[in-house]
Amino acid sequence: MKEVSTDPNRAETDHETALLLSIQKSRNQPAYEKLFQLMAPKIKSFLIHQGRSVDEAENIAQDAMLAVWRKAGLFNPDKSSARTWVYAIVRNRMIDLQRRAGREMRGKDKYRHESGVEDVSNGGVTDATSRDRLQRLLAELPEEQATTLVMSYVEGKSHKEIADEVGLPLGTVKSRIRIGFQRLQELVA
Amino acid sequence: MSTTNASKHPDSSWLVSYSAGGLGPSFSVILQAHLAVCARCRCTLKQADVLGAEFMFGAGEVPVGSFSTPPHEIGVRADEPIEWSRDTITDLPQFFDQYIGTHLDCLNWMAAGKGLKVCKLSSQPDDRLWMLRAQPGTVLPRHSHSGSELTLVLKGAYFCEDTIYGVGDIEDATDETLHQPMVSAEGECICIAAVDGPLRFTGLLPRLAQRFIGI
Numbered sequence: 001m002k003e004v005s006t007d008p009n010r011a012e013t014d015h016e017t018a019l020l021l022s023i024q025k026s027r028n029q030p031a032y033e034k035l036f037q038l039m040a041p042k043i044k045s046f047l048i049h050q051g052r053s054v055d056e057a058e059n060i061a062q063d064a065m066l067a068v069w070r071k072a073g074l075f076n077p078d079k080s081s082a083r084t085w086v087y088a089i090v091r092n093r094m095i096d097l098q099r100r101a102g103r104e105m106r107g108k109d110k111y112r113h114e115s116g117v118e119d120v121s122n123g124g125v126t127d128a129t130s131r132d133r134l135q136r137l138l139a140e141l142p143e144e145q146a147t148t149l150v151m152s153y154v155e156g157k158s159h160k161e162i163a164d165e166v167g168l169p170l171g172t173v174k175s176r177i178r179i180g181f182q183r184l185q186e187l188v189a
Numbered sequence: 190m191s192t193t194n195a196s197k198h199p200d201s202s203w204l205v206s207y208s209a210g211g212l213g214p215s216f217s218v219i220l221q222a223h224l225a226v227c228a229r230c231r232c233t234l235k236q237a238d239v240l241g242a243e244f245m246f247g248a249g250e251v252p253v254g255s256f257s258t259p260p261h262e263i264g265v266r267a268d269e270p271i272e273w274s275r276d277t278i279t280d281l282p283q284f285f286d287q288y289i290g291t292h293l294d295c296l297n298w299m300a301a302g303k304g305l306k307v308c309k310l311s312s313q314p315d316d317r318l319w320m321l322r323a324q325p326g327t328v329l330p331r332h333s334h335s336g337s338e339l340t341l342v343l344k345g346a347y348f349c350e351d352t353i354y355g356v357g358d359i360e361d362a363t364d365e366t367l368h369q370p371m372v373s374a375e376g377e378c379i380c381i382a383a384v385d386g387p388l389r390f391t392g393l394l395p396r397l398a399q400r401f402i403g404i
Contacts, residue, residue, distance in 0.1 A: 029258055041250035049248055050210065061253055069259045079274060080235065087242035088271045094210035095217050134247030149205070153244040156211040159202065160315060160336050160385050170337055170363045177202035185236050188243060 009133045016082040023072040035082075036065050042130075043090055050094075050156035060097070064090045137187055145180030148173060197358035199223065199339060201233050208237035209244075213316030215383035219339045219359070222381070224272045226357040235273035293379070296320060304372075305329060315385045322379050323347070323372045331369040335386030338362040345378030347371060 016038060022031040040061045047057035067089050075085050138146040147166075151157045157165070163173045199220065206212050207220045224231050298306040304327035311318035315336070323329065325345075340360040347354055347370045354360050362368065372378040 032259065033256055036256050039246075040253045040256075042246050042248070044253050045249045045251040046245040048251060054251075057251070058254055066259060074271075074274070076274065080239070081242070083242040083246055084235070084239050085271065087245050088238045088273070090245065091208060091210050091238065091241065092271070095207075095212075095221075098210070098214055098217070130243075130247040131249065134243050137243060149240075150244075152206055152211055153209045153241055154248065156209055158206060158211050158213065158216075158315075158385070161211075169365065171365050174200050174202040174363070177205050178200055181201055181205050181237065181240065184240050184243075188239055 009129055012129060013081045013083055017077055020068070020072060020075055020082040020085070021077060023069065024075055032069055035068070039068075039086060040065050043086075046154075047090075047094075049154050060090065060093050064093050067093070137184055140187060141180050141183055145176050145183070148176040149180045149184070152177060197352070197354055197360060198227065198230055199359045199361045201237070203339070203361070204230060204234045205237045205240075208234060208241045213313065213383075213385070215311050215313075215316045215318035216337075216339060216385075218318065219341050219381060219383045221272070223341055223357065223359050225275065231273040231275070238273070293322075298322065302330065303327065310381075317384050319382045319384070320379070321382060323377065325372060325376055325378075326374045327372040327378075329370045329372075331367065333367040334362055334364050334384060336364055336384065338366070338382060338384045340380050340382040343379045343381060345376045346373040347378050347380070348373065 016035060019031045019035040019038075022028040023035065043061040043064055044057045047060055048054060052060065064086065068086055071089070075082070079085075080088075138150070141149070148162055151162045151165070159170055159173050159177075163170045166173070203212075203216070203220060207217060212220070220230075224234060296308040296310075298308050301307045304324035306322045308320040308322075309317070310320055323345075329347075338360075340354070340362070342354050342356050342358050344356060346356070349360060349368045349370050352360075353373070360370075
């Protein structure tokens with residue numbers, strides 16, 4: 001299996017982790033503002049891709065970053081990078097909101113219905129290093145595995161929604177996600 | 190929950206979807222409850238979060254509104270929101286407080302056959318949550334599914350074919366699964382199950398009962 005170079009991406013993640021540790025250590029507000037500028041636009045973009053409205057994505061991104069400030073003392077760099085820790089905070093915010101309000105539609109379909117915009121990332125500033133790394137990772141997978149992972153992570157679709165859309169049994173969808181996940185685990189480790 | 194090292198786990202594809210925020214509330218609560226007692230799945234979830242972070246930070250950027258400096262008085266809260274940083278929960282009352290929000294005896298139980306009571310906790314068309322309470326030795330009707338089913342054992346144990354599911358374990362069934370759970374003779378069994386479509390019973394009586402109960 002080919003190895004994916006992680007150096008440029010590693011520098012980014014190390015910088016983010018250093019900022020978070022600075023917040024943890026001394027409640028460093030300039031470090032927090034820098035981390036906010038690095039992360040919040042990406043969180044917002046991700047949430048919009050998942051089917052949230054622009055306003056909802058903005059609110060969740062702001063709320064998640066406030067949680068980063070409040071909970072920075074709980075971050076443990078031995079357990080994860082800052083990115084993974086912040087991602088888990090965003091994900092838990094999504095689950096909490098979903099539990100409270102429910103969602104009638106998921107994924108890009110909802111966004112298309114509401115705004116007619118296909119892909120906001122094309123109009124925004126892109127992070128070439130992280131984006132290229134993600135594209136290289138996905139290129140390591142067979143197309144069907146990459147597609148199911150993108151439908152899961154980027155479009156926020158359930159197994160059943162994916163199975164209905166691609167016309168395959170649930171078991172096949174689950175195995176594609178599982179195998180793709182296992183292969184990417186090895187690459188991002 | 191006098192537990193536990195769960196020995197039956199959901200397929201890792203469930204933890205990917207959980208990490209991606211793509212599950213309905215019923216499936217999420219089953220997985221959250223299992224994660225609370227399963228260090229192995231917390232580890233898998235962390236790996237799924239590592240991958241999720243790759244997607245989140247690799248997709249692009251959309252400008253956010255104004256940045257406002259957080260006030261100093263907002264400090265660190267005691268609670269820990271990250272599943273893979275938690276300790277294992279081993280207490281059934283704590284589980285009910287956290288995930289069900291009420292006591293077992295306060296639920297609206299319906300008789301669903303000999304030795305079996307069920308309670309509907311949530312019934313969205315593609316996201317249904319049921320609590321099942323079965324007497325020792327109860328044999329549930331043989332059935333398959335129109336979609337996925339995740340069942341978490343909260344008390345006691347049951348058998349399916351040659352597999353036994355105990356407290357904290359998850360049975361992960363798909364539309365290709367045909368099974369007939371049988372409760373252990375040693376005590377009552379309480380489970381919580383999430384399904385994304387109606388069950389398919391092979392027997393006539395269960396099919397008739399289904400019309401009234403809606404499971």
